[in-house]
Amino acid sequence: MSALLDIENLHVAYADGRVPVLQGISLQLQAGRTLGVVGESGSGKSTLAQALVRLLPAGARQTAGRVQFEGRDLGGLNERAMRELRGKAMAMILQDPLSSLNPLLTVGSQIAEVAQRHLGLNRAQAWQHAAELLRAVRLAEPEARLREYPHQLSGGMRQRVAGAIALAGHPQLLIADEPTTALDPTVQVQYLRLLKDLQERHGFALVLITHDLGIVARLCDDVAVMYAGRIVERGPAAVVFGAPAHPYTRALLGSLPSLHARAGALRAIPGQPPQPGRLPGGCSFHPRCALASAQCRAAVPPLASTGVAATACWHASTLLPLEATT
Amino acid sequence: MLRFLSTRIGYAAISLLLLILTVFVLTRLTGDPAQLLLEPGASAEDIAALSARLGLDRPLPWQFQEFVLQTLRGDFGVSIYQGTPVLDLYLERLPNSLLLAGLAFAWSLLFGLACGILAALHLNTRLDQALRVIALGGVAMPPFWLGMLLVMLFTVHLNWLPSSGAGSPAQLVMPVLTLGWYFSGAYMRLVRSSMLDVLSSDYVRLARLKGLSPWAVVMRHGFRNAMIPVMTLAAINLVSMVNSAVVVETLFAWPGIGRLLYDGITFRDFPVIQSTVLLSGIMIILINLLTDIASALIDPRIRL
Amino acid sequence: MNALRSQATLALATWRRHARHAPVLAIAVLAGLALVALGADLLAPYPPELTAMAHRYQPPFWLQGGSAAHLLGTDHLGRDVLSRLIHGARISLLVGVAAVLFAGICGTALGIAAGYFGGWFDQVVMRLVDAWLALPSLVFAIFLASIVGPSTTNLVIILGAIYWTRYARVVRSEVLSLRERDYVKLARIAGASPWRIMSRHLLPNVANTAVVLATLMLGSVVVTEASLSFLGVGVPPPSPAWGLMLSDGRKGLMAGYWWLTVFPGLSIMLLVLAASLIGDWLRDRLDPQLRPVQ
Numbered sequence: 001m002s003a004l005l006d007i008e009n010l011h012v013a014y015a016d017g018r019v020p021v022l023q024g025i026s027l028q029l030q031a032g033r034t035l036g037v038v039g040e041s042g043s044g045k046s047t048l049a050q051a052l053v054r055l056l057p058a059g060a061r062q063t064a065g066r067v068q069f070e071g072r073d074l075g076g077l078n079e080r081a082m083r084e085l086r087g088k089a090m091a092m093i094l095q096d097p098l099s100s101l102n103p104l105l106t107v108g109s110q111i112a113e114v115a116q117r118h119l120g121l122n123r124a125q126a127w128q129h130a131a132e133l134l135r136a137v138r139l140a141e142p143e144a145r146l147r148e149y150p151h152q153l154s155g156g157m158r159q160r161v162a163g164a165i166a167l168a169g170h171p172q173l174l175i176a177d178e179p180t181t182a183l184d185p186t187v188q189v190q191y192l193r194l195l196k197d198l199q200e201r202h203g204f205a206l207v208l209i210t211h212d213l214g215i216v217a218r219l220c221d222d223v224a225v226m227y228a229g230r231i232v233e234r235g236p237a238a239v240v241f242g243a244p245a246h247p248y249t250r251a252l253l254g255s256l257p258s259l260h261a262r263a264g265a266l267r268a269i270p271g272q273p274p275q276p277g278r279l280p281g282g283c284s285f286h287p288r289c290a291l292a293s294a295q296c297r298a299a300v301p302p303l304a305s306t307g308v309a310a311t312a313c314w315h316a317s318t319l320l321p322l323e324a325t326t
Numbered sequence: 327m328l329r330f331l332s333t334r335i336g337y338a339a340i341s342l343l344l345l346i347l348t349v350f351v352l353t354r355l356t357g358d359p360a361q362l363l364l365e366p367g368a369s370a371e372d373i374a375a376l377s378a379r380l381g382l383d384r385p386l387p388w389q390f391q392e393f394v395l396q397t398l399r400g401d402f403g404v405s406i407y408q409g410t411p412v413l414d415l416y417l418e419r420l421p422n423s424l425l426l427a428g429l430a431f432a433w434s435l436l437f438g439l440a441c442g443i444l445a446a447l448h449l450n451t452r453l454d455q456a457l458r459v460i461a462l463g464g465v466a467m468p469p470f471w472l473g474m475l476l477v478m479l480f481t482v483h484l485n486w487l488p489s490s491g492a493g494s495p496a497q498l499v500m501p502v503l504t505l506g507w508y509f510s511g512a513y514m515r516l517v518r519s520s521m522l523d524v525l526s527s528d529y530v531r532l533a534r535l536k537g538l539s540p541w542a543v544v545m546r547h548g549f550r551n552a553m554i555p556v557m558t559l560a561a562i563n564l565v566s567m568v569n570s571a572v573v574v575e576t577l578f579a580w581p582g583i584g585r586l587l588y589d590g591i592t593f594r595d596f597p598v599i600q601s602t603v604l605l606s607g608i609m610i611i612l613i614n615l616l617t618d619i620a621s622a623l624i625d626p627r628i629r630l
Numbered sequence: 631m632n633a634l635r636s637q638a639t640l641a642l643a644t645w646r647r648h649a650r651h652a653p654v655l656a657i658a659v660l661a662g663l664a665l666v667a668l669g670a671d672l673l674a675p676y677p678p679e680l681t682a683m684a685h686r687y688q689p690p691f692w693l694q695g696g697s698a699a700h701l702l703g704t705d706h707l708g709r710d711v712l713s714r715l716i717h718g719a720r721i722s723l724l725v726g727v728a729a730v731l732f733a734g735i736c737g738t739a740l741g742i743a744a745g746y747f748g749g750w751f752d753q754v755v756m757r758l759v760d761a762w763l764a765l766p767s768l769v770f771a772i773f774l775a776s777i778v779g780p781s782t783t784n785l786v787i788i789l790g791a792i793y794w795t796r797y798a799r800v801v802r803s804e805v806l807s808l809r810e811r812d813y814v815k816l817a818r819i820a821g822a823s824p825w826r827i828m829s830r831h832l833l834p835n836v837a838n839t840a841v842v843l844a845t846l847m848l849g850s851v852v853v854t855e856a857s858l859s860f861l862g863v864g865v866p867p868p869s870p871a872w873g874l875m876l877s878d879g880r881k882g883l884m885a886g887y888w889w890l891t892v893f894p895g896l897s898i899m900l901l902v903l904a905a906s907l908i909g910d911w912l913r914d915r916l917d918p919q920l921r922p923v924q
Contacts, residue, residue: 055534087537094535099528103627104550113546114536149626165536337760344761355777362777466903468853470860471876471895474883482886489884569768573857577880587772591863596776603765603773610764 002071004205005029005052005173010065012044012051017063019277021047022229025065026303029222031172034199034206036220036237038213038252040273044229045209049177052207053090054082070172088118088169095178097158101150107134107161108146114168133164136201138194156187160194167198174199175207180215192219213252217241225249228274228284230300235309245311247289283314291315330622338615343394345607350393353600362596364406402601407593412601415586423582426501426575427567434506435560438513445514446521447544457514464511470573473504477577490579501578505570509563516559520552527551554625561617565610656907663901667720674713675701678870682708687882690889703889705878711889714870715897721871722901725786726852730844732790733851737797738840742828744798745805756802759795767792767854775863782865785858789851800843801836808835838916845909849902856898872898 005028012022022044029035039045050056052067054074067074069090074082094100102110111133112126121129127146134142137160150158159179166174176195180188196219199206208220216223216237223240225233225248233246244250251269271288274280283301286292295314303312353359360376377383396402402412441461445454480500481489488497524530525548533547568584575584583602590598622628666673688704689696690711696703702711744755762770774788808814808831817827858864859873867874872894879890 053535055531083537083539085537086535092532092535094528094532096528100532102529102533102547102551104625105547113538113542117536117538117542151627162532165532169537337757340757341761341764344757345764348758348761348765349773352774352777462903462906463899466849466899466906468856468895468898468902470857471891471898474876474880474891474895477883478886478888478891482884565764565766568766569854569857572768572772573860576861587769588861591772591776591861594776599773599776603769606769607761607765610766611761614764 003028003068004031004070005207006066006068007052008066008068010048010051010067011063012047012056012060013063014057014060014276016059017061020063020229020279021060021276022051024303025231027224027231027234029173029205029207031205032199032203033222034196034208034220036216036223037207037209037226038211038216038223039226040211042228042273042275043226044276045226046177048226049092049175049207049209052175053086053092055086084118087114089172091166091169091171091174093159093162093166093174093176093179096182097155097162098150098182100162101158103150106147106149107153111146111161111164111168114165118169129168130164133167134161136167136198137161137163139164155183156191159183159191163191163194163198167202170202171204173205173207175209177209178211179208180212181210188215195219213241225252228279229276230284230312231303232285232313233309233311234303235306239307239309245306245309245316246313247291247315248285251288283312327622330628331619334615334618338611341611342608345611346394346397346604347390349600349604349607350390363403397604402604403597405590405595405598407589407595407598412597415598416583416601416605419581419583419586422580423571423575423584426498426505426580426582427571429498429502430505430509431560431564431567433502434509434563435513437506438510439517439556441510441514442517443521443549445518446525449522458518461511461514464507465515467508469504469508469570470577472507473500473574473577476500476504497578497580501574501580504577505567505574508570509567512559512563513556516556517552520555521548524548524552550624554621557617557621557624561614564613564617568606568610653907653911656904656911659900659904660908663719663904664723666716667723670717670720674710674716676710676713678709678714678717679868680709680713684708687885687887689887702893703887705875705890706881709870711875711893714875715872715893718870718872718875718894718897719901721782721865721869722852722855722898725782725789725855725865726848726901728786729789729793729851729855730848732786733793733847734797734840734844736790737794738801738833738836740794741798741801742805742832742836745802746809746824746828746832752802755798759798762792762795763799765792767850768857771854771858772861772863775858780863780866782869785855785864789854792854793847793851796847797840797843800839804836804839805832808832842909842913842916845905845912847909848905849909852898852901852905 007025007027010022010025011020013020025048027035037045037048047056047060050060051062052069052074056062062075069085074085077085101107108127108130111130112121112123115121115126115129116123119126119129130146131142134145139145139157139160145153145157145161150161153161159182162179174195179195180191183191192215195206195208198204208215210216220237222235223237224231225240225246227248233240233244233249240249241253244253248269269288274284274287280287280297282295282297282299283289283292286296289296293314299314301312301314301316303310304316306316353362360373360382364372364376382389400413402416404410405412405415408415441457445457448454477489477500480487487499488494489500491497525544529551530543530547533543538546571582572584572587574580575582576588579585583606586598587602589595590602682704685700685704685708686706688700688708690703691698691701700710700712702715704710705714740755744752765773770792771788774791775784778784778788814827814831817831822830855864856871856873856876859871860877862877864873865871875894876891879887879894882890
């Protein structure tokens with residue numbers, strides 16, 4: 001079965017092509033599956049989302065590679081064709097629900113306009129559709145909500161509205177860019193559960209971009225770990241979290257505080273992730289890696305398969321399993 | 327909404343009262359308002375008679391109360407020079423000023439809007455730079471200087487337009503142009519920066535992500551939001567426009583309120599000056615009130 | 631349109647970078663004008679009030695009929711335009727700066743007091759400010775001038791009395807937010823007197839805003855003064871105030887004596903432009919929250 005989304009060797013650079021931000025990104029996503037994209041700030045994960053829908057910021061452009069969606073090469077589509085896809089087959093939820101909703105328009109009109117645009121519904125039908133969507137995202141009193149303005153809703157409610165907007169065009173692919181980062185912790189859990197339920201009901205593929213490993217472990221089928229614009233490890237979530245092969249993934253997991261471990265020093269990863277355009281030679285992680293060798297400093301390790309997963313590390317085969325922390 | 331309305335009207339009423347108080351107090355600043363209200367060189371008996379009639383020997387609070395009542399009744403005194411009630415003079419000239427100011431307001435706003443949007447959409451191109459330079463120049467030029475330059479060009483040099491009087495549309499052109507020019511520059515700059523802010527916001531980004539047409543993105547999501555600060559500026563500019571109107575009307579001999587004020591200065595007609603000030607203030611308080619209400623209608627965050 | 635948002639973000643970033651660069655030209659112009667104003671007596675080739683009816687309406691030296699004796703020509707009384715311009719700079723800057731300082735001190739003081747004490751005092755001051763702001767500056771100035779009589783000192787007082795309101799409003803709102811800062815609360819708990827708190831904690835922090843406001847307002851004050859002089863209620867003649875020169879220039883307008891209009895107007899424009907550019911730059915550097923001030 002061919003993948004819904006097939007990204008092949010994608011390169012994106014800022015400043016008109018001079019500052020590389022994404023390098024050699026290759027990913028596949030099957031219909032109905034969930035992919036988690038994990039990384040720190042600056043790893044390029046948001047840029048990846050923007051590249052998928054071809055709404056990159058000023059001066060940024062795709063310098064190499066190919067993105068295929070539903071079998072079509074997106075690079076070959078003109079802007080008008082992309083607009084057909086955006087909001088319909090490909091939908092997105094942004095991080096900050098307050099700023100992503102227009103303060104001057106009612107909630108209902110912001111959902112309905114998607115239906116009017118992509119489903120050809122008239123105004124009355126679109127509002128009807130919007131009410132159903134609000135019900136689907138479990139918002140109380142959907143009809144009343146339609147006439148309200150964003151500032152009258154709480155953060156969690158607004159993010160549900162964002163979910164309704166994303167669902168309005170019956171998407172095949174939903175990209176959620178840090179959807180819970182701006183929400184209260186209690187609300188975060190509910191929202192993620194909602195996303196998962198919606199996915200089961202509607203069958204879309206979900207790309208969940210986050211820096212929170214816990215979310216990924218809980219919800220995602222597959223995970224891709226990004227560092228400095230490259231994927232350093234990729235595979236089924238169970239495999240990557242159960243037996244992480246890349247030192248960065250290990251360090252991330254090792255730095256998670258555990259309720260079970262004996263009290264000890266919190267192991268943060270020493271150093272800072274590099275700025276785009278100021279990457280160290282060779283493997284980008286080597287300045288912070290305990291295993292760094294001459295080869296690491298010299299050459300970029302390719303993303304090599306280790307069975308069902310893949311890792312980009314020269315030392316992948318020599319790593320011992322992580323110590324149990326229980 | 328109702329609460330919003332009543333608070334705003336309340337504030338307006340208080341401002342009105344304070345305005346009248348200010349005028350009242352300032353008129354008595356130098357001691358003898360009767361002297362001001364009569365023509366210079368009036369005899370002592372005339373002054374005494376007026377003082378008695380105005381009740382200047384009565385306690386101040388009483389005088390103030392009388393003043394407020396007079397104002398509310400529409401009694402603004404009699405012009406020394408013309409001999410007619412000031413209110414009549416004011417109302418006679420008001421339509422002319424409204425015509426001038428209305429046209430100037432309209433053209434400055436529309437022109438500023440168009441240029442601002444154009445500049446925002448063609449960011450950092452030659453067009454954008456050129457528009458910004460013109461706007462900057464417009465804002466720095468004193469309106470009456472611009473008027474004189476226009477007269478030099480269009481009347482003296484080219485002999486296309488008349489430089490004074492009212493009655494024909496040709497006579498409107500230069501005054502309207504002069505009055506609106508300064509403000510169009512201010513609008514253009516604000517519209518441009520406001521559009522840029524709005525166009526880089528998250529909700530515009532989401533609008534693009536929804537696959538909406540560029541027109542829908544810019545107009546439905548960008549424009550209304552960008553207009554909010556422009557409305558505030560429009561209200562402020564209305565006040566400034568009254569200022570500019572005084573000199574522009576004087577320059578072009580346009581028979582409006584500004585010219586009335588100038589005549590008042592020239593002929594030392596204090597009742598005219600005092601009343602024009604009072605009436606202008608009242609008008610502006612009313613306009614500010616209306617603008618507040620209009621803003622609330624556009625932006626739901628204000629009224630709810 | 632896809633590039634629009636991207637363009638916008640890039641442009642904002644670029645603009646913010648450029649905003650760090652001082653408007654060197656504007657500062658040079660303002661400094662130049664200040665120097666000219668200070669050294670007016672030395673720089674001007676003639677006393678500004680010297681009349682010479684034999685040489686009335688002489689055009690600038692590069693035109694026919696002009697001479698090197700009067701580089702920028704003469705006016706209807708034969709007075710040298712260049713000298714009057716130079717002395718006019720002194721008047722404009724003197725009145726402008728004095729008025730801005732006067733308005734600034736009163737406005738800042740009242741703004742701090744109103745913001746700090748709150749309550750009825752704040753309400754009274756704010757309603758007064760609203761009422762006074764409702765009066766157009768020029769109209770109000772004319773009113774005051776007709777009561778107290780026009781003179782240069784009176785003019786400074788009048789302008790100060792009009793423009794303090796802009797200060798008070800902005801300073802007050804800033805004090806309202808500063809009041810909640812920890813160091814202010816600590817000072818109050820420690821029992822510091824209101825005077826001490828206002829002068830040691832609040833004043834230095836609103837100083838930035840006040841300075842930006844002062845530069846932005848200088849332009850408006852100069853234009854208002856010029857307008858008042860133009861109308862005859864500003865600086866009294868025969869002073870070479872630029873506004874007065876424009877008013878005189880009006881006489882020769884229809885006859886084509888353009889130099890009497892262009893040069894004084896250009897000077898005003900230069901001063902206002904320089905002040906505005908510097909004010910904008912200061913605002914971007916010191917206090918991005920400030921809205922444009924009229």
